[in-house]
Amino acid sequence: GAVVSQHPSRVICKSGTSVKIECRSLDFQATTMFWYRQFPKQSLMLMATSNEGSKATYEQGVEKDKFLINHASLTLSTLTVTSAHPEDSSFYICSAQQFISAPNEKLFFGSGTQLSVL
Amino acid sequence: EDKVVQSPLSLVVHEGDTVTLNCSYEVTNFRSLLWYKQEKKAPTFLFMLTSSGIEKKSGRLSSILDKKELFSILNITATQTGDSAVYLCAVGIGGATNKLIFGTGTLLAVQP
Numbered sequence: 001g002a003v004v005s006q007h008p009s010r011v012i013c014k015s016g017t018s019v020k021i022e023c024r025s026l027d028f029q030a031t032t033m034f035w036y037r038q039f040p041k042q043s044l045m046l047m048a049t050s051n052e053g054s055k056a057t058y059e060q061g062v063e064k065d066k067f068l069i070n071h072a073s074l075t076l077s078t079l080t081v082t083s084a085h086p087e088d089s090s091f092y093i094c095s096a097q098q099f100i101s102a103p104n105e106k107l108f109f110g111s112g113t114q115l116s117v118l
Numbered sequence: 119e120d121k122v123v124q125s126p127l128s129l130v131v132h133e134g135d136t137v138t139l140n141c142s143y144e145v146t147n148f149r150s151l152l153w154y155k156q157e158k159k160a161p162t163f164l165f166m167l168t169s170s171g172i173e174k175k176s177g178r179l180s181s182i183l184d185k186k187e188l189f190s191i192l193n194i195t196a197t198q199t200g201d202s203a204v205y206l207c208a209v210g211i212g213g214a215t216n217k218l219i220f221g222t223g224t225l226l227a228v229q230p
Contacts, residue, residue: 041225042223043221044161095218
């Protein structure tokens with residue numbers, strides 16, 4: 001299957017700093033990438049949909065100024081957690097939609113980033 | 119509001135047992151239902167179901183969808199300790215993008 005690479009896998013930062021997470025589709029073009037957040041023992045909550053070359057679409061309750069998403073190319077989307085606080089500590093995971101003529105629900109997931117804000 | 123509900127939330131069984139995991143949904147524009155297995159990090163794809171009554175099978179795992187009653191089940195026979203994981207059900211929503219709504223997940227623990 002297609003490969004999605006997510007970096008870093010783990011980051012520890014001080015409160016008030018910004019953290020950037022990268023999501024890359026390695027062997028396919030991804031017109032759309034999705035960013036999820038997962039708290040311990042809970043399910044994946046969709047944060048935003050990232051479309052190449054346009055603004056991201058955020059889910060209700062997700063602060064777009066807090067979680068900046070950039071999808072500058074067909075293989076790269078980034079999520080920046082700005083002025084991180086301890087409550088932002090979570091597992092963040094991206095997934096990518098393979099660019100084919102017919103929509104493909106078999107999204108491919110990155111390995112996730114565990115963010116810990118001290 | 120679109121929602122996906124899984125049951126049970128957690129389950130403990132012994133090796134060799136058969137388990138059935140449930141997923142019900144209420145969404146406005148159903149496209150597909152997917153099952154994922156999540157062990158430590160990224161969910162891994164198991165099945166995608168789009169039609170009612172057609173069983174998908176992969177080894178000891180099988181799944182079926184009922185679009186009339188709005189639910190799906192995931193069966194695992196002859197469970198092994200390696201089956202221990204969180205099993206996630208997700209529903210694909212219609213539209214230009216493949217938005218997935220995830221259920222709460224079922225934590226399965228298989229004891230030796």
